[in-house]
Amino acid sequence: MTVATVPSVSYSITVRLEVPAGGKAVSQLTHAVESAGGVVTALDVTTAGHETLRIDVTCAARDTEHAQAIVDNLGEVEGVVIHKVSDRTFLMHLGGKIEMKSKVPLRNRDELSMAYTPGVARVSMAIARNPEDARRLTIKRNSVAVVTDGSAVLGLGNIGPAAALPVMEGKAALFKRFADIDAWPICLDTQDIDEIVRTVQLIAPGFGGINLEDISAPRCFEVERRLRELLDIPVFHDDQHGTAICVLAALTNALRVVGKELGEVRITLAGAGAAGTAVLRLLMAAGARNMIVCDYLGAVHGGRDDLDDTLRWIADHTNAEGYAGDLRGAIKGADVFIGVSAPGILNGDDIATMADDAVVFALANPEPEISPDDAREHAAVVATGRSDYPNQINNVLAFPGVFRGLLDAQANLVSEEMLLAAAKALAAVVTDEELGPNYIIPSVFHADVAGTVAAAVRESAGGRARSGMTEA
Numbered sequence: 001m002t003v004a005t006v007p008s009v010s011y012s013i014t015v016r017l018e019v020p021a022g023g024k025a026v027s028q029l030t031h032a033v034e035s036a037g038g039v040v041t042a043l044d045v046t047t048a049g050h051e052t053l054r055i056d057v058t059c060a061a062r063d064t065e066h067a068q069a070i071v072d073n074l075g076e077v078e079g080v081v082i083h084k085v086s087d088r089t090f091l092m093h094l095g096g097k098i099e100m101k102s103k104v105p106l107r108n109r110d111e112l113s114m115a116y117t118p119g120v121a122r123v124s125m126a127i128a129r130n131p132e133d134a135r136r137l138t139i140k141r142n143s144v145a146v147v148t149d150g151s152a153v154l155g156l157g158n159i160g161p162a163a164a165l166p167v168m169e170g171k172a173a174l175f176k177r178f179a180d181i182d183a184w185p186i187c188l189d190t191q192d193i194d195e196i197v198r199t200v201q202l203i204a205p206g207f208g209g210i211n212l213e214d215i216s217a218p219r220c221f222e223v224e225r226r227l228r229e230l231l232d233i234p235v236f237h238d239d240q241h242g243t244a245i246c247v248l249a250a251l252t253n254a255l256r257v258v259g260k261e262l263g264e265v266r267i268t269l270a271g272a273g274a275a276g277t278a279v280l281r282l283l284m285a286a287g288a289r290n291m292i293v294c295d296y297l298g299a300v301h302g303g304r305d306d307l308d309d310t311l312r313w314i315a316d317h318t319n320a321e322g323y324a325g326d327l328r329g330a331i332k333g334a335d336v337f338i339g340v341s342a343p344g345i346l347n348g349d350d351i352a353t354m355a356d357d358a359v360v361f362a363l364a365n366p367e368p369e370i371s372p373d374d375a376r377e378h379a380a381v382v383a384t385g386r387s388d389y390p391n392q393i394n395n396v397l398a399f400p401g402v403f404r405g406l407l408d409a410q411a412n413l414v415s416e417e418m419l420l421a422a423a424k425a426l427a428a429v430v431t432d433e434e435l436g437p438n439y440i441i442p443s444v445f446h447a448d449v450a451g452t453v454a455a456a457v458r459e460s461a462g463g464r465a466r467s468g469m470t471e472a
Contacts, residue, residue, distance in 0.1 A: 006388070007039045007060035009088075013067050014058045015074055016046070016084040021053050025079045033059045036073040037066065058088070097169045098176070098185075135208065135410055144183045144403055145207045146171045147200055149191045152216035152239070152274075155365060161187035164214060171213060171238075178450045179400035181407065183211070193219055197226045204231050208407045211399065212237040217274040218310055232412045236402065240278030242395035245402070245419055246441070247279050247338060247361060248286055249426035250393050253440035254381040258357040260335060263287040266355070268334040270294050270327055270369060271341035277310055279340060282423070284317065285416055291318045292334075294327040296342070328353075335359065343367035348374035363393055381437050390438035397426055397441065401450040405457025418460045425456035 019025035033040045038059045047054035057074065061067035067087075075082050106112055113119050127133045135141045150164035168185030175183035184207075188199055200210060200223075210233060212224055220237055227235045236242070255262060267288055269276055272295040280293060293300045293314050300307075301322050302315045323330060327345060331337050332353040338361045339345070346369050351360060357380040362368035365385035372389045375382045383391035402422050406414065429442045429452055442449055 007037070007062055007066075008388075009041075009060055011061040011063055011067055012041065012058065012088040013061060013070070014042075014056050014086045014088060015071055015082065016054065016056050016086070017074060018052045018054050018081045018083065019077070020079040021049065021051055023079060025077055026053065026055070028077045029055070029057055029074065029080075032073045032077050033057065033070055036070045037062070038070040054083075093166055093169075097166075098172050134205070139182060140206060140208050141410075142180075142182050142407060143207045144175060144181055144209045144211050144407075145186050145200070145203060146175075146183050146211045146213050147186045147188065147196075147215075148213045149188045149196060149215055151191050151214065151219070153214045158191075158216065161189050168213060171211070174396050175400055175403065177400075178396060178444075179404040179454065181400065181403055191216075191219070193222050193226075196223050197230070200227055201230050204233060207233060208410075209233050209403055210235045211403065212239075214239065217277075218308065220274050221277075221310065228413065234403075234406045234411050234414045236399070236406075236414050237274065237278075238395055238399050240274045241282075241414065241419055242398040242402070243275040243340065243363075243393075244278040244282035245398040245423045245426065246393045246395060247363075248282050248420075248423035249397070250361065250383055250391065250441040251283070251336065251338075251359065252286075252423070252427040253430050253435055254336075254359045254361075254383070256435060257437055257440060258359060258380050260357070263289050265335035266290045266292075266333065267336040267338065268292050268294065268327070268331045270337070270339040270345065272300055272311060272314060273340070275340040275363075277314065279338060280314065280318070282416070282419055286420060286423070290320075292323055292330045293318050294330050298326045299323045299330050337361065339363055339369035341369060343369065346370040348377055351375050351378040354379065361393065381440060383440065391440050392444070393441060394444050396444045397449055398422060398453060401426075401453025402457050404450060404454035406461060408454065409458045409461035411461040415460070418457050421456040421460040422453050425452045428452070 030040050038061050040059045042058040044056045045053055046056055059070060061070055071082065071085055074080060104115055106115060123137055127137060146168050148164050148168055150160040151158045153159050153164045153167055165185055165187050168187060172183035172185055175181040188196055190196060210227060212220065215223060224235055224237045269280060269291060272293050280291065299319060300311055300314045301319050301324050303324060307315055328350050331350060333355055335355045336359045340363050343364050344367060351370065359381045360375045360379040361383045362370050362372065362375060363385045368384050372382050372384050383393050385393055429446060429448050430439060
């Protein structure tokens with residue numbers, strides 16, 4: 001995993017130490033942190049005495065080794081005694097990040113009798129007579145299962161279900177924070193497609209939707225396809241469709257900035273996995289026509305002898321001229337580069353070969369396909385997946401609102417039309433007055449994002465929840 005090159009709150013520590021009450025030690029603490037390359041974010045005196053002061057110094061580091069170097073520097077200040085070093089990220093995760101709470105009071109015997117036995121039996125029998133009442137009378141109406149096998153977690157790879165749990169907890173926390181949806185992490189100790197599908201099928205009655213997360217390609221395609229056939233609730237693979245929604249929204253606005261049309265620009269896409277394939281399909285559904293997709297072997301074209309079903313579909317629907325070279329050749333003259341692949345595969349000289357007013361989306365995270373600073377020297381608009389540069393393309397812009405709309409509509413599928421509606425709504429959050437090279441996609445904390453996306457999905461799903469329309 002690539003570490004940060006500048007201090008980050010992700011590697012934030014708090015150092016509890018003692019210094020003499022008099023002298024220069026206090027003033028030297030900030031200098032000690034900064035001379036080690038760290039950034040002080042807080043300095044709190046927690047206990048004051050005549051002889052000593054107890055101080056908590058909070059600072060940001062680049063990585064764990066850098067954090068230790070900062071601590072060592074603080075320890076070298078004359079009179080300083082280090083007592084405790086706390087990693088703030090680990091502290092946040094102690095005991096997990098989510099919890100279950102009762103929505104109803106249980107203060108006396110009457111309330112207990114209604115919430116549980118014997119009163120609950122009447123509700124259970126009502127649902128037995130009419131299963132659709134489960135959406136009205138249980139948490140099913142507002143619940144999503146966040147399902148993973150831990151095979152493709154963030155930039156960490158195949159780390160397994162236990163190590164994936166903190167990520168799934170985080171996902172559940174985002175569902176609650178941005179769309180008031182109760183989401184539950186489901187980490188499966190199997191990477192067998194049949195077992196994953198069967199397990200999700202068995203737990204599905206308790207949920208209003210399924211969010212597949214961090215399941216590696218190409219297995220994720222089969223898992224999603226089969227679950228959509230089996231279940232009567234929407235199944236959404238965020239690595240695919242959440243990414244695609246955000247990319248289409250951002251590209252819609254980026255092309256507005258440079259005065260180009262989606263149907264006319266030439267797009268080079270790096271990455272033919274789950275995210276890349278979904279981005280390709282949604283861009284084409286929105287009107288993109290001239291696209292070349294590259295994987296680690298170069299351009300995908302019909303003449304390659306290694307094509308599986310997914311790559312064959314890509315070859316049949318892109319690269320009309322049959323370009324057979326590498327990525328660097330594919331971006332020459334291109335109007336748009338979209339990377340959902342690997343870090344550091346391009347440089348500024350490569351971006352310089354693109355068309356005038358080029359758009360670059362380097363979305364590999366935490367290290368993008370090209371340094372954003374290098375890309376900005378040649379491209380008119382640059383976006384990344386990182387929070388320390390403008391134009392962060394982050395899936396939290398999409399999935400909370402998408403599921404809010406799906407649950408409110410009691411939809412039983414996710415359609416391509418819904419994805420397009422979500423992308424259009426997300427793009428529209430950025431007003432004409434706000435739009436510019438450094439603001440093509442709203443902040444994840446923009447108050448209108450989730451509600452606007454939810455309304456668009458809800459409207460698109462209205463009257464279609466059981467129509468059997470073509471799925472995305």
